Amino acid sequence: MRSTLRWMACFVALLPPLAGAAGDEAAELWVLKPVVRPEAPSGRTVSSNPIDAFIAEGYEAGGLKPVGAADRRTLLRRVTLDLVGLPPTIEEQEAFLHDDSPGAYEKVVDRLLSSEQHGVRYGRHWLDVLRYADVDERMIAAPGIHHWRDWVIRALNDDLPYDQFVRAQLTGHRSKTRTQMSTTGVRSRIEARPDDQFALGFLARGAVFRDGKDSREFPIVAVETVSTAFMGLTVGCAKCHDHMYDPIKQSDFYAMKALFDPLVLRKVTLATAAEVVAAGRATDEVDKRRAAIEGPIEALVAPYRARLREDRIAMLPADVQAVIRKPEPVRTAAEQKIADNYFPVLRIDTGNIEATLSEADRRTYRDLQEKLSRVGDRRGTSLPAFWTVEVDPKKASEKSYVLTSGDPDRPEPENEVAPGWPFAPARVEFREGRVEAFSDWLTAAENPMFARVAVNRLWQWHFGEGLHKTPSDFGIMSESPNHPHLLDWLAAEFVARDFRMKEIHRLIVTSDVYKLASEVDPSRSAAEMAADPENARLWHFPLRRLEAEPIWDAVFFAARDLDVTVGGPSFDVGERRGRRGPARRGAFMIRGYATNRDVVPNFLQAFDVDDGRAPCPLRTRTVTAPQALFLMNSEVIDGATAKFAERLKQESGGDLGVAVNLGYRVAVARPPSARERDVALEYLQGDAARLKGFAWLLFNLDEFLYAR
Structure with missing residues (x-):
């Protein structure tokens, strides 16, 4: 399915552009038009939330009548899964159901937004957009990349304003004020917060090795990710030619690339001075112990290696032989390149050497290797590290060019570009830095695209x-928003509230439209569906299958086997097999890409999680056989059902009627209907051992997988 969509996208790119779209400099994208705060329609609703006034205006225009409100149990489960990605506990259900105060629901929302699990839930949303991956073949910044993920989670939990959230990931500074004047009249840069170095993992993540060196691709990746994530524009489409639809030229792409050209990676050791000294001493000890064994090994294999190497050299052309036999210090640069090219041919692997050893030498060799393995290596003494980015003054002095081929090694000297970006002001002051100037423009309250794109994602x-269906593409070819006035009102409100994301979350989930039921009365659905078959006007709440991570979390939540610790390295499902201890939240499950293995666990793949190679603004939601097979037959579910059953047995005191009621409340946050209770008890036949099958049934209910 996904390969078909990619093929269709490529086909569309070959179609001729719409008249006047790409080449017409006067063409203006609506997303660039200033946000003018509209007045909320009056007299349309009794709700005091302005969102409902705009939505009600849509009902009136479409001749629609909204369904009634969802019941309290459904609403509690919906908002809890939405804001923290976990089901409500029995205690939380009881507290809400017995709270008759007018602000009972708002208290729930405030509690959820203040939970540290909120950052885990929405951090995962943002990291999809920002192309987070733990593994990406040849990614330089892979060691320690989880510190960037954890920074995002902390920033959301701290309600870091969105403009600062973006600036920190682009520049390492939250504030636009980056210099200060001393009392003696000396201006200096303000030191950034130490923890904000982790925000720069966003840029460092794009650097990869190719042919043993930095490929210099990450400025290109930065343009593509920054433009879609924060600008809502597909600037990357102008990498090889002028954008076919939007007024973005190829030179705009490479001008924006020039913003990031001076950046280089820098490795930061995450240790105290005492830890660094201790690690050095431990390394010395390991080196000493290894040297005592490696010396005899080298003395043993040296004659064999020399013989094998000479045999291989003898097969090379005479001129190459002459270069190889020349000592490295006296080779010319060209000769050294020849020698380097033949290195893979002449390299003698351990297996080749061992195969040529005499029987006695082979026994000695293996004994020595066994001793060496017991000593270990330097990896046991290494310190944790993180890769960040910084400006290289030498690269900052170099010119930037258009790369029609997309290859950094093939610049076009006749097509030089100055740093800039699409729709930039006529004159840009780069005094404080290239990316700094861009980030100040991007995050300005006056920039209409910045707030519009952000609130659309939150919605x-x-x-x-x-409200705008293509969240990373607000270009000419995208559809108009369903509720343009509501989108602009939310954008204006976002700016007025100093870009506080939690305030927008609260505004949305306390609206009446969010509280609507998802079920539609069959007696009236035909007319309503004819008027608005896609529910664009939100006359009922959209029924949605949960993403992979909340499903994983809900399974282990029910089994009382979920570790909700926030942060730390990602875990691999395969490595977890056979180990004891609770499961971590799905947001911390490893994801990424490698040619020699599947990095993304089968569970995540089955439930439509991308591997992080490209930004994912909107996950697909399929219903497939592998999903059903996971919930029916997987080792994960088998183990969780056993623990869920044991929980039901213990907490019910052996009363199977109580166990059935408890099972439904834990799994789907409601008691069973009379029919469901009767069927469950009939299945159990008075045998507590059959609770495992009952737990399995609950995990396989459609209702368990959907937020309704």
Whole structure:
């Protein structure tokens, strides 16, 4: 399915552009038009939330009548899964159901937004957009990349304003004020917060090795990710030619690339001075112990290696032989390149050497290797590290060029570009830095695209679809928003509230439209569906299948086997097999790409999680056989059902009627209907051992997988 979509996208790119779209400099994208705060329609609703006034205006225009409100149990489960990605506990259900105060629901929302699990839930949303991966073949910054993920989670939990959230990931500084004047009249840079170095993992993540060196691709990756994530524009489409639809030229792409050209990676050791000294001493000890064994090994194999190497050299052309036999210090640069090219041919692997040893030498060799393995290596003394980025003054002095081929090694000297970006002001002051100037423009309250794109994403994560359907593409070919006035009102409100994301979350989930039921009365659904078959006007809450991570979490939550610790390295499901201890939240499950193995666990793949090679603004939601097979037959489910059953047995005191009631409340946050209770008890036949099958049934209910 995904390969078909990619093929269709490539086909569309070959179609001729719409008249006047790409080449017409006067063409203006609506997302660039200033945000003018509209007045909320009056007299349309009794709700005091302005969101409902705009939505009600849509009902009136479409001749629609909304369904009634969801019941309290459904609403509690919906908002809890939405804001923290976990089901409500029995205690939380009881507290809400017995709280008759007017602000009972708002208290729930405030509690959820203040939970550290909120950052885990929405951090995962943002990291999809920002192309987070733990593993990406040849990614330089892979060691320690989880510190960037954890920074995002902390920033969301701290309600870091969105403009600062973006600036920190682009520049390492939250504030636009980056210099200060001393009392003696000396201006200096303000030191950034130490923890904000982890925000720069966003840029460092794009650097990869190719042919043993930095490929210099990450400025290109930065343009593509920054433009879609924060600008809502597909600037990357102008990498090889002028954008076919939007007024973005190829030179705009490479001008934006020039912003990031001076950046280089820098490795930061995450240790105290005492830890660094201790690690050095431990390394010395390991080296000493290894040297005592490696010396005899080398003396043993040296004659064999020399013979094998000479045999291989003898097969090379005479001129190459002459270069290889020349000592490295006296080789010319050209000769050294020849020698380097033949290195893979002449390299003698351990297996080749061992095969040529005499029987007695082979026994000695293996004994020595066994001793060496017991000593270990330097990896046991290494310190944790993180890769960040910084400006290289030498690279900052170099010119930037258009790369029609996309290859950094093939610049076009006749096509020089100055640093800039699409729709930049006529004159840009780069005094404080290239990326700094861009980030100040991007995050300005006056920039209409910045707030529009952000609030559209927040809306999408609550309703499954944004007010603008293509959240990373607000270009000419995208559809108009379903509720343009509401989108602009939210954008203006976002700016007025100093870009506080939690305030927008609260505003959305306390609206009446968010509280609507998802079920539609069959007696009236035909007319309503005809008027708005896609529910674009939100006359009922959209029924949505949960993403992979909340499903994983809900399974282990029910089994009382979920570790909700926030942060730390990602875990691999395969490595977890056979180990004891609770499961971590799905947001911390490893993801990425490698040619020689599947990095993304089968569970995540089955439930539509991408591998992080490209930004994922909107996950697909399929219903497939592998999903059903996971919930029916997987080792994970088998283990969790056993623990869920044991929990039901213990907490019910052996009363199977109580166990059935408890099982439904834990799994789907409601008691069973009379029919469901009767069927469950009939299945159990008075035998507590059959509770495992009952737990399995609950995990396989459609209701368990959906937020309704």
